[in-house]
Amino acid sequence: MLGEYRITGRGAAGIAADIESAVGSGELEPGQSLPPMRELAVELGVNPNTVAAAYRILRERGVIETAGRRGSRVRPKPATTAREYVRTDVPAGVRDLADGNPDPALLPPLAPAFGAAAEQGDRAPVLYGDEPLDPELVRVARAELDAVGVPEGPVAVTSGSLDAIERVLAAHLRPGDTVAVEDPGWRSVLDLVPALGLRTAPVGVDDEGPLPDDVRRVLGAGARALIVTDRAQNPTGAAVSAARARALRSVLREYPHTLLIEDDHGYANVELPLHPLAGTTRHWAFLRSTAKAYGPDLRLAVFTGDEVTVDRVRGRQRLGPGWVSLTVQRAVVRLWTDGAVDTKAVAAAYGARRRMLIDALAERGVPARGRTGMNVWVPVPDETGAVSRLLHAGWAVAPGARFRLASGPGMRVTVSTLREDEVRPLADAIAMAVRPAGGSGV
Secondary structure, rough: OOOOOOOOOHHHHHHHHHHHHHHHHOOOOOOOOOOOHHHHHHHHHOOHHHHHHHHHHHHHOOEEEEEEEEEEEEEEOOOOHHHHHHOOOOOOOOOOOOOOOOOHHHHHHHHHHHHHHHHHHHHHHOOOOOOOOOOHHHHHHHHHHOOOOOOOOOOOEOHHHHHHHHHHHHHHOOOOEEEEEEEEEOHHHHHHHOOOOOOEEEEEEEEEOOOHHHHHHHHOOOOEEEEEEOOOOOOOOOOOOOOHHHHHHHHHOOOOOOEEEOOOOOOOOOOOOOOOOOOOOEEEEEEEEHHHHOOOOHHHHHHHHHHHHHHHHHHHHHHHOOOOHHHHHHHHHHHHHHOOOHHHHHEEEEHHHHHHHHHHHHOOOOOOOOOOOOHHHHHHHHHHHHHHHHHOOOOOOEEHHHHOOOOOOOEEOOOOOOHHHHHHHHHHHHHHHHHOOOOOOO
16 A cells, blocks of 8 residues: 555654655655555554544645545645656647646736836835835725725735635634635645645536535535636636626625635636626635736735735734735736736737637537636546547647546646647547547547
């Protein structure tokens, strides 16, 4: 089960530390099964309750997961992992459509904005104890939020959207609480939630967003939080429609104590309007990242929410990193106010690439989804086989297993850099991959 590795330790903390260290060093690999608790207890000469406590510590730290009668195993992406086990290598000569990155050609130049921000910092250096938020960033962000109907609330800044989600969850939930998540959904969220010691409850997604009946079911079963992607949902491209927003608000009114987290993933690169849910529940957070439209390395997201939630996040920030760089904040303001990104043109470019591939697949009898954003989701009967056949044909796509809990198999194709001359060859390859020799369709 564990190969040559032998777990050591006498107390729960020692056993947990030994397993966590082995995962970090690579001696225990992601997905590897751990011994049953009673079996390990006999081997170590300890009480089974001691091993149970060690496994509980590891679950709460996001290192292992328990799958009922199948026992416990190292999580596919544990919170402690040797770097080589989480890297995806694309062989030379294979076209990479798996990475989920924006098109670098559509990102703005950063030098002018950072030069201006640096000059401002030279004139008045930022020091400990200074105001952690750039007032112009707050003003511009709040004005944009007001314009799209996001309720009034204080503004905060985090190091990207996932940082905001983690901080908001930690501000309200405790290990063991359940979070309703989209399925299929953003793999980073699906990894983060259990890494915080929280449980995931899958909610189905169609082109208009989370399914209201699924949301009602999981909230009724005790889920304390719901994470919703408003636009450009990863991996399916779903966008919450006006009708779906009304239906979801109706469900949320039945559960007003739900912590609602909204991620406007399509901010500044999506052509469809926003239909926010924010303000329906007592505690909520609405966030926007600069990553997809302005550059992943900016590591900046703006979020608003109810006063209690934002105050708790700010308070915890003060005890940790303190603030997000004012130089970065000021550079982002320049990017916004100088119109560094033609948002309509970017949205149109991604939209054209999605539609070309979806239409080409439809011509070949292959259904696909991609209402917004830079990804196309292709349901398949045999995920592993289809991804492998595509790789053999020279195309790397992301296997759907990275993005799903209980939903059906599929593949995510990132079209952000897809050229027009590649569309038909790619569609041909996908059609062959999902319909192997002797097959009749998907």
